[in-house]
Amino acid sequence: MTNWLEYSSVVFSVIYIFLAALRSIWCWPVGILASALGVFLFIEVKIYAEAFLFSYYVVIGCYGWWYWKVANRGGKNGIAVVEMPLSMHLKLLLGGYLGTALLYYLLKVNTDAAMPLLDSFTTSFAFIATWLTARRILENWVYWMVINAFTIYLYHSRGLEIFALLSALYTMLSVYGYVQWLRRIKKEIQ
Secondary structure, three states, X not given: OHHHHHHHHHHHHHHHHHHHHOOOOOHHHHHHHHHHHHHHHHHHOOOHHHHHHHHHHHHHHHHHHHHHHHHOOOOOOOOOOEOOOHHHHHHHHHHHHHHHHHHHHHHHHHXXXXXXXXXXXXXXXXXXXXXXXXXXXXXXXXXXXXXXXXXXHHHHHOOOHHHHHHHHHHHHHHHHHHHHHHHHHHHHHO
């Protein structure tokens, strides 16, 4: 069952990231499906914070789908992209580190989690990055570059080689997404 869940989630995840980079609203239903499959997979391999995170992806996917639809009413040029001030990023970073510490404590004390610190770090910051994506914030891609680089090791260490490869691909696609969204901002300024 693990292989089927992993392969299916990966295929839908790759489709999701391409659609997101292209600012297509259809990234959200595809991402919801990919995430739902991931929830079951991560419970099976005891990466609980990732299972919780993928549950969040399902919920935020619904929000993102709705938000992008509302934000794009009447628009014909795709989803608008915005930038966030550095001061807000500093607050998000502080929140991410506090979230990491709290989640680490909860996993360490209450579960048999395999890699509680790394799992907590990637999960805490992925919550933030996903919210930034849903809100169409350009810098979400920078957060994803870092998170995806760390998840390569997390997944590889748990024998999820396909997900490790997916994270490597995601790291590269995060650069692509950043460039695409940055071009969009520059085009809107002109």
